[in-house]
Amino acid sequence: MDAYQYVKDKEIVIFELDDVLFPEKDYLLQVYYLFAQFIEYTEQKTAQAIIEFMRSEYENGGTDKLFERTAAQFGIDAKYQYNFDLLHQNARLPLKLLLYKNMLEFMQELVVNRKKIFIVTSGNPEQQLNKIKQTEWNGLEQYLTVFFADELNQAKAEIFQNILNDNSLSAEQALVVGANKFDAQQSKLINLPYIVSLEIYR
Structure with a gap:
């Protein structure tokens, strides 16, 4: 299934990190x-x-x-x-973290089609940043905008809404890609379209 079908009418895509872009x-x-x-x-x-x-x-x-x-x-x-x-x-990892192959291809397609990519991640900000620094992004890092929910002390739904506001977009123009019920619930609070990452990388 062509994952790009999910974002043809979208301007931005918002990802979680763990078990969405790579296995935690x-x-x-x-x-x-x-x-x-x-x-x-x-x-x-x-x-x-x-x-x-x-x-x-x-x-x-x-x-x-x-x-x-x-x-x-x-x-x-x-x-x-x-x-x-x-x-x-x-930790300085012995091996770089690798993106799921299908997720890498999906994100590369987003860049080619000039879609904006955001990462909104929960958890210890230092730990999440350490993961990001030690991920093999294959050149995608220059296209990423990252928000650490715990550092901002904001609910994800609030961060999602701020991203929409800053980009003058409606909820229908964005997509959240997550891996758990919490991400789904936070998206639903502001009527953001949501898909489980499994639909893309498996």
């Missing part, structure tokens, strides 16, 4: 790898075992209390929670 796990698993390497270096514990445990715990139980679960399993001092959290914000 591609970032998190590299953070866990770096943390395990750090613990091996400082505490002489085997990094590979820690990495395998964290991957399994993340895939089965998500990020909630992942440090606590790992610390309990391997006898890691609670003081290293600080290092774990800091890595999420400033």
